[in-house]
Amino acid sequence: MCQDCGCSTNSEVRINRLDGVTGEVCSVNAGHDHHDRLFVLEQDVLEHNDILAEKMRGYFKGNSIFAINFVSSPGSGKTTLLEKTITGLADEMDFYVIEGDQQTLNDAQRINETGAPVVQINTGSGCHLDADMIHRAVHELEVPNHSVLMIENVGNLVCPAMFDLGETKRVVIVSVTEGEDKPAKYPLMFESSDLCIVNKVDLLPYLDFDMEKLKNHALSVNPDIQFVEHSAAHPQSEWFDWLRCHAIVANLSPNGE
């Protein structure tokens, strides 16, 4: 058994029901071979991922780790945002980073320059991170208690929406150069996110971008989503304040110290 999170690597364990088999229903339906047996499984295909994600969620909570899953399309400014966050809040928080890309160590190398411990997951042809990858990365990174774990997902607004990583909060980043109808085009991603960072707002004077429309599109699929506006070019307290507020909540010990 894993000493850190209790995961079991014992594949010989079997859980047996008293009726002998799992979900067996005897069936003599016409049109089927009478040797056919029907098994009603009703098994969620992503069950394996979801169970592991919940285990990770419990592990993060139990160890006061504030885990954030950053999702966006490629080029939204995720890595720069992480760089600025780490350097800006280095005195206040301990940051650990999991980078996700199909290929290269480029983003991990950039994060490494900030001094934050980082591992890079290369998915090959994979288009998203999943809970199993995060589980392995967390062991590799040896994330300690009371730290902030930033997971930079593969740049993709479609597939990562389906995969729970066990994160404490999911943050979707949209840059103002992407157009205000992004939430309407990719509703599942915005529906599943807690915070929307509208990035590169320093470029607004050069664009015909309607901030209210963006927010309304996002709110129409997720009325609880919050917003912060951000630019790496200028100091922005809004994002740092959101992070401070939620990190405090996540890092409270059971005794409320």
Add this chain to the structure above:
Amino acid sequence: MHELGLALRIVDIATEHAQRNKAGRVTELELIVGAFSGVMFESIRACLEIAKKDTLLDDAKIVIEQISGRGQCQNCSADFEMSGLEDKCPECDGANPSIVGGKEFQLRSIRVA
């Protein structure tokens, strides 16, 4: 190539159940795909046809039931079908209904021989 990975996972789950119950082959597989599950219906069928080759599911008939999105209005409690996550209540025009159906992506059953 997202749906191929999901198809491989489905084949694994079905194979595991068949083997656990000492069956030699899977003759039919029934899948439920909800409209809000994020899974492309056509793509998952095509990928399953590829993924099942040379496995216990090689001859299996693939049956896929599509489930439409369903919402419940938080204002008037009306239950209604939804085609998009941004749909409003057809009774009272209330926004942001609770999503009560359409997120399913489930291996409902297998037939084995």
